[in-house]
Amino acid sequence: xxxxxxxxxxxxxxxxxxxGIFVYPKGAGEKVEPWKLGLDLVGGSHLVYQIxxxxxxxxxxxxxxxxxQTVIEKRVNLFGISEPNIYTSENGNQAQLFVDLAGxxxxxxxxxxxxxxxxxxxxxxxxxxxxxxxxxxNLTGQYITGxxxxxxxxxxxxxxxxxxxxxxxxxxxxxxAANVGKPLAIFLDGQLIEAxxxxxxxTGGQAVISGGFTVATAQxxxxxxxxxxxxxxxxxxxxxxxxxxxxxxSLKQLIxxxxxGTLLVMLFMIFYYRxxxxxxxxxxxxxxxxxxxxxxxxxxxxxLAGLAGFVLTIGTAVDANVLIFERIKEEMKRGLPKSSAIxxxxxxxxxxxxxxxxxxxxxxxxxxxFTSSFVQGFALTLGIGTxxxxxxxxxxxxxxxxxxxxxxxxxxx
Amino acid sequence: xxxxxxHKKIWFTLSIILVGIAVVAIATFGFQESAExxxxxxxxxxxxxxxxxxxxVQNELTNNxxxxxxxxxxxxxxxxxxVIFGSISESVHQQYVNELTTEWPSFQELSFQSISPSVGAxxxxxxxxxxxxxxxxxxxxxxxxxxKASRPISSWKYGWVTLLTLFHDVAIPAGMLAILGHFANVxxxxxxxxxxxxxxxxxxxxxxxxxxxxRENLLNHRGKVPxxxxxxxxxxxxxxxxxxxxxxxxLVLLSLYFVGPADLRxxxxxxxxxxxxxxxxxxxxxxxxxxxxxxxxxx
Numbered sequence: 001x002x003x004x005x006x007x008x009x010x011x012x013x014x015x016x017x018x019x020g021i022f023v024y025p026k027g028a029g030e031k032v033e034p035w036k037l038g039l040d041l042v043g044g045s046h047l048v049y050q051i052x053x054x055x056x057x058x059x060x061x062x063x064x065x066x067x068x069q070t071v072i073e074k075r076v077n078l079f080g081i082s083e084p085n086i087y088t089s090e091n092g093n094q095a096q097l098f099v100d101l102a103g104x105x106x107x108x109x110x111x112x113x114x115x116x117x118x119x120x121x122x123x124x125x126x127x128x129x130x131x132x133x134x135x136x137x138n139l140t141g142q143y144i145t146g147x148x149x150x151x152x153x154x155x156x157x158x159x160x161x162x163x164x165x166x167x168x169x170x171x172x173x174x175x176x177a178a179n180v181g182k183p184l185a186i187f188l189d190g191q192l193i194e195a196x197x198x199x200x201x202x203t204g205g206q207a208v209i210s211g212g213f214t215v216a217t218a219q220x221x222x223x224x225x226x227x228x229x230x231x232x233x234x235x236x237x238x239x240x241x242x243x244x245x246x247x248x249x250s251l252k253q254l255i256x257x258x259x260x261g262t263l264l265v266m267l268f269m270i271f272y273y274r275x276x277x278x279x280x281x282x283x284x285x286x287x288x289x290x291x292x293x294x295x296x297x298x299x300x301x302x303x304l305a306g307l308a309g310f311v312l313t314i315g316t317a318v319d320a321n322v323l324i325f326e327r328i329k330e331e332m333k334r335g336l337p338k339s340s341a342i343x344x345x346x347x348x349x350x351x352x353x354x355x356x357x358x359x360x361x362x363x364x365x366x367x368x369x370f371t372s373s374f375v376q377g378f379a380l381t382l383g384i385g386t387x388x389x390x391x392x393x394x395x396x397x398x399x400x401x402x403x404x405x406x407x408x409x410x411x412x413x
Numbered sequence: 414x415x416x417x418x419x420h421k422k423i424w425f426t427l428s429i430i431l432v433g434i435a436v437v438a439i440a441t442f443g444f445q446e447s448a449e450x451x452x453x454x455x456x457x458x459x460x461x462x463x464x465x466x467x468x469x470v471q472n473e474l475t476n477n478x479x480x481x482x483x484x485x486x487x488x489x490x491x492x493x494x495x496v497i498f499g500s501i502s503e504s505v506h507q508q509y510v511n512e513l514t515t516e517w518p519s520f521q522e523l524s525f526q527s528i529s530p531s532v533g534a535x536x537x538x539x540x541x542x543x544x545x546x547x548x549x550x551x552x553x554x555x556x557x558x559x560x561k562a563s564r565p566i567s568s569w570k571y572g573w574v575t576l577l578t579l580f581h582d583v584a585i586p587a588g589m590l591a592i593l594g595h596f597a598n599v600x601x602x603x604x605x606x607x608x609x610x611x612x613x614x615x616x617x618x619x620x621x622x623x624x625x626x627x628r629e630n631l632l633n634h635r636g637k638v639p640x641x642x643x644x645x646x647x648x649x650x651x652x653x654x655x656x657x658x659x660x661x662x663x664l665v666l667l668s669l670y671f672v673g674p675a676d677l678r679x680x681x682x683x684x685x686x687x688x689x690x691x692x693x694x695x696x697x698x699x700x701x702x703x704x705x706x707x708x709x710x711x712x
Contacts, residue, residue, distance in 0.1 A: 040676075048528075048532060050529075050531070050532075094535075108503060108506070108507050108510075111503045112503075115503075236502075236503060237528070237529040237531065237532050238526075238527065238528040238529060238532045239503065239525070239526065239527050239528075240524070240525070240526040240528075241522070241524055241525040241526070242523070242524045243521070243522060243523045243524060245523070246457075246523045246524055249674070250674040250676060253672060253673050253674045254669075254673055254674055254677075256672050256673075257668045257669045257671075257672040257673035257674075258668075258669075260668040260672055261664060261665035261666075261667075261668040261669065262665075264664040264665070264667075264668060265661045265664055265665060268660065268661060268664060269661070272657065304674065304676065304677070305604060305607070308669070308673075308677055308680070311665060311669060311673075312611070312662065312665060312666075312684070314665055315661050315662035315663070315664065315665030315666065316615065316618075316658075316661070316662055318658075318661050319618065319658040319661065319662075322654050322657045322658050322661070323622065323654055323658070326651075326653055326654040326657075330650075348629075351558075351625055351628075352621055352622045352625035352626075355554075355555075355558045355621045355625060356617065356618040356619075356621040356622065358554055358558075359551045359554060359555075359613075359614050359617045359618065359621065360614040360615065360618070362547065362550045362551055362554060362614070363547050363550075363551070363610055363611060363613060363614030364614075366543050366546045366547050366550060366610075367543060367547075367607065367610060370539045370540075370542055370543040370546070371536075371539060371540075371543065371603070371607075375603055375607050378607055382611070
């Protein structure tokens with residue numbers, strides 16, 4: 001890079017222009033890959049469910065949480081919500097399920113839908129001793145692929161027949177084999193609905209539930225099971241709803257504040273550092289284009305806090321430039337020729353640039369690992385921004401200076 | 414050349430007074446925790462076309478909806494109201510929406526947040542862990558980064574002094590938040606905690622710049638110039654850059670404060686106060702404190 005600053009500089013400028021086109025909100029880049037904006041900017045709902053794992057053995061927790069996520073995804077998709085974002089977090093015995101629904105207005109209906117998801121459990125019955133004990137098994141609603149309404153051939157009573165998937169078939173087969181002649185209890189939403197006695201091992205992956213249904217109740221259960229049954233109970237513990245107008249307004253204000261902030265920083269740098277400042281200002285623009293390009297390319301979901309974090313890095317991105325320029329001025333005062341002063345300035349400012357940025361990166365990493373979604377977005381943009389700003393302030397600015405500032409006596413730094 | 418180190422008693426006294434006020438404010442008033450941290454409901458709505466006063470809305474919520482603990486605040490400009498009360502279930506929320514829509518047909522919900530106390534407690538614990546980890550992480554890093562500048566004071570002392578200035582820079586904005594919480598009902602939420610953490614990350618920038626110069630000057634002039642003089646020279650030599658690096662951030666923060674979204678107002682204010690405190694502490698506290706902890710202070 002020392003030999004051909006012009007070549008590398010042109011490369012960076014071209015890259016920044018491509019990034020600029022790619023990230024421009026209404027430009028061609030939007031067709032390649034649209035921006036992912038958080039719920040607090042587009043409006044929508046953030047629901048947090050506590051998953052009750054008290055009856056699940058620790059070895060099965062991961063699969064139960066996974067199954068739960070699949071079921072809720074299926075359910076929310078059926079509801080016709082575009083791109084729901086459903087994720088879980090586990091922390092010891094506590095597990096939470098998050099449902100992010102972007103831009104919909106009838107959240108209460110969605111909450112009701114999720115809340116109506118049936119919880120189906122099969123339990124073994126232990127009748128040794130005087131009392132009846134129910135023993136939790138692995139077989140739950142997550143293994144059900146479908147259900148249908150059938151009628152008992154002799155009594156004509158409505159019943160629900162369910163089909164299991166491959167894993168479910170396996171578990172059900174083992175369970176029935178182990179319990180021939182004993183009852184097997186079926187619980188729906190925590191209520192015992194029936195405990196038929198197993199006549200023989202069932203390997204076909206089909207079970208029939210006939211627990212005194214009316215046609216209507218059987219029908220509801222069939223619909224519920226077809227939409228997915230829960231492997232563990234869930235409980236809505238937190239919800240956040242932001243209207244799309246409020247979100248759009250925040251986004252607009254944040255963009256305007258970002259642009260004004262950028263202009264102020266550029267003006268300050270040019271006013272204080274003159275020609276050097278012009279290069280820092282140009283490097284800042286390149287920084288903004290490249291960083292936004294990275295966010296979009298790795299599909300960071302930008303929330304209000306995340307964008308705010310990025311705007312803050314605009315204020316700190318030129319820090320390295322300030323340190324370098326002050327150092328260059330100092331070296332020139334000591335009588336070094338300009339090109340050596342520039343190289344010395346970069347070299348000697350580096351330890352303080354490295355150490356100060358490391359502290360911000362430490363903060364971002366800790367924030368990222370100790371917080372939940374909204375704050376994580378902030379930590380991510382702050383961290384990425386700080387790393388890209390190191391590149392921009394050091395490499396980009398150095399190339400500018402090497403290319404434009406030669407050792408003649410006419411240009412004054 | 415300013416004699417900053419020589420007047421260290423003035424700067425320390427000023428800081429002790431400010432930190433003292435902050436600690437007393439936090440101890441007596443505590444923080445107003447938002448629904449996010451202690452559990453509860455945060456509800457924002459507007460009712461266009463109705464000339465409603467705060468009292469009208471408060472009255473409706475207390476008497477018709479029977480929300481006994483509702484605290485209403487209003488943004489007179491666009492007639493939007495913000496209500497804070499205990500956490501409620503979704504069905505109760507829907508019932509409230511229906512009742513308010515019946516009362517005022519133009520009722521429009523802007524945001525609704527209801528968080529159970531357990532979720533809040535979790536967030537609060539994680540925040541405290543994060544703050545402690547940042548304090549320790551940055552201080553350890555400084556002790557490591559300055560391991561070569563071990564004479565006349567050990568690199569651990571750079572770490573301890575950094576920890577002291579970090580505490581200083583967080584205590585002052587935190588004290589301000591306790592005072593604002595008591596008198597203006599400003600609440601602490603996760604954004605504000607993030608702001609305090611970021612203050613630590615940023616405030617240490619300037620401190621590092623000065624320490625770096627001290628490290629360099631010590632290597633060049635060791636033994637020839639008294640330690641206090643090296644420190645005072647270093648602070649003066651880096652004065653412009655300490656101020657300028659923070660000034661660019663302050664410019665961005667000011668534009669966020671005045672033009673940015675209202676939701677971020679206290680987040681930005683916390684940062685503004687913290688970053689400004691950070692400039693002060695890096696110049697007037699961190700470096701003079703190094704002189705204080707050095708064994709050869711009598712120079």
